[in-house]
Amino acid sequence: MQRILKERDRLLRRTARLTGLTGTSVAAVCVCIPGAVSFVTLVSVLALFGIMAIGYYLLGTHGAIRWAVVVLVSGIAAMLLIGTGPLRLNSASVTTVAMIGSAALGALALVLLASRARIALLASSFVTVVTTVAVTTVTHEMSTTALGLVVCTWAALVLAGWWISQSVPRIMQRIASIGRAHQAERHASEVEAQRRQDARLLHDTVLATLTLLAHSGVGVSAEALRHQAADDAQLLRQLRLGGLPTPRSSGVYTLEPVAESALGKTLESVKQRFGRMGLEVNWHGSGQVLLQSGVLDAFLGALGECLENVRRHAGVAEADVTITDDETTVRAMVTDSGVGFELGDVDRARLGFAESVVGRLREVGGNARLFSSPGSGTTVVLEVPK
Numbered sequence: 001m002q003r004i005l006k007e008r009d010r011l012l013r014r015t016a017r018l019t020g021l022t023g024t025s026v027a028a029v030c031v032c033i034p035g036a037v038s039f040v041t042l043v044s045v046l047a048l049f050g051i052m053a054i055g056y057y058l059l060g061t062h063g064a065i066r067w068a069v070v071v072l073v074s075g076i077a078a079m080l081l082i083g084t085g086p087l088r089l090n091s092a093s094v095t096t097v098a099m100i101g102s103a104a105l106g107a108l109a110l111v112l113l114a115s116r117a118r119i120a121l122l123a124s125s126f127v128t129v130v131t132t133v134a135v136t137t138v139t140h141e142m143s144t145t146a147l148g149l150v151v152c153t154w155a156a157l158v159l160a161g162w163w164i165s166q167s168v169p170r171i172m173q174r175i176a177s178i179g180r181a182h183q184a185e186r187h188a189s190e191v192e193a194q195r196r197q198d199a200r201l202l203h204d205t206v207l208a209t210l211t212l213l214a215h216s217g218v219g220v221s222a223e224a225l226r227h228q229a230a231d232d233a234q235l236l237r238q239l240r241l242g243g244l245p246t247p248r249s250s251g252v253y254t255l256e257p258v259a260e261s262a263l264g265k266t267l268e269s270v271k272q273r274f275g276r277m278g279l280e281v282n283w284h285g286s287g288q289v290l291l292q293s294g295v296l297d298a299f300l301g302a303l304g305e306c307l308e309n310v311r312r313h314a315g316v317a318e319a320d321v322t323i324t325d326d327e328t329t330v331r332a333m334v335t336d337s338g339v340g341f342e343l344g345d346v347d348r349a350r351l352g353f354a355e356s357v358v359g360r361l362r363e364v365g366g367n368a369r370l371f372s373s374p375g376s377g378t379t380v381v382l383e384v385p386k
Contacts (some may be wrong), residue, residue: 008168009063009114012161016110017060019157020071023103024052027096031082036092041085045096048078052104059111065118068108072125075105076132083136094137098146101133102153109154110161126154191276267323270304279311285323291330291386298364299330299384305356306334306380314338314378330384337377343370357382 028049031037037045051074059067079097083089105125112122133150137143209228271281291299303321310319316338324331357380358368366384 004169004172007172008165009111011168012110012113012164013060013063015160015164016107017056019110020056020059020104020107021053023099023105023107024049024056027078027099027104030092030096030099033092035087035090036096037082037085038087041081041087044081045078048074048081052078056107063111065121068111068121071108072105072128075100076128079132079136089137089140091142094140094142094146097133097136098142098149101129101146101150105129106150106153106157109157110164113158113161113165122158129154267300267321270300270307273304274307274311277311278317279307280318281307282318282320283323284320291384295364295366295384295386298360298366299332299382302357302360302366302368302382303332303334305353305360306382309353310334310336310338310378313341325386328386330386332382334380334382335377340372340374340376340378342374343372 028046031042031045031049036042052071055067055071055074058064059071079100082093082097085093087093106129108125109122112118112125130147130150133146134143137146209225209232267283271283274281307319307321310316314336316336319334319336322333322335324333353368353370361368361382361384364384366382368383369381370378371380372378
């Protein structure tokens with residue numbers, strides 16, 4: 001939402017700059033008509049127009065309210081110079097005053113609608129401009145026309161600024177809503193396609209083996225069953241590590257032996273798995289770290305157990321995982337801001353963390369450390385050798 005508001009304000013500033021520079025340019029052309037004002041007044045007014053142009057440029061670029069004040073003061077000074085000049089007012093000079101008070105200064109209304117303070121400045125600016133136009137042109141027959149032009153222009157620009165202020169956030173929100181709907185539909189399609197692929201894969205491998213076991217392996221030797229079960233176990237292990245079966249459709253699935261795997265490729269599968277279960281996992285640190293398959297298996301298993309503990313016990317829907325490595329060790333720090341617990345209150349008979357995390361890592365030469373306190377969340381540091 002904050003970004004939408006910034007884009008809206010940028011659009012209003014640029015529109016105000018374009019409108020103000022256009023009005024100032026037209027007023028400059030009118031004041032240059034021969035006989036409109038004296039030469040000294042002409043030079044002074046053109047200098048003030050230059051200040052107004054610079055003010056509008058900076059207002060459109062930076063949006064600081066001081067540039068709006070500079071434009072307003074310069075415009076009022078120009079109108080007063082024209083009205084108090086040595087020459088009598090004529091159609092050209094009155095038209096110049098009307099252009100300054102309408103388009104040249106009315107453009108400020110576009111950027112004075114964002115807050116109560118700016119609206120107050122808008123109201124005072126409008127009253128000041130109308131009063132100045134009225135006082136400056138009171139002796140000329142076109143005074144009423146000039147005042148009408150100023151009032152109508154300010155009203156139109158206020159309406160345009162209000163419309164832009166209200167429309168841009170709604171449009172951006174609708175675009176974002178359409179984007180979210182498209183992403184959700186795409187995710188649902190991908191999940192459905194993955195579900196069908198997984199169903200075919202299980203049907204052609206594990207379920208087929210389980211069916212044979214359910215029928216006591218009738219017609220199949222024990223040795224063949226052992227080999228088939230081993231192949232299925234290898235396939236499932238590779239899938240858990242983020243690998244893909246070959247072929248991807250139904251048929252005979254084969255896997256090439258892998259000596260080492262990239263950690264960055266397998267972490268994404270862990271993130272997606274817990275994302276589907278309602279736990280958002282934010283990854284930080286190293287993106288690609290190579291580990292031996294056995295070490296990687298233990299590392300991901302321990303990491304998954306830690307995230308499962310967060311999902312079940314921490315009372316939060318988000319966890320952070322920071323991956324770092326040096327020449328000999330890969331570390332993962334799993335952090336949550338959940339309820340936490342007192343380490344001394346944990347029943348030593350519980351084997352979940354001791355076996356699923358610490359024991360699993362120690363089998364491959366790694367270790368795990370746990371830090372927690374009630375109300376302060378939990379942090380687990382996992383370490384495995386490269």
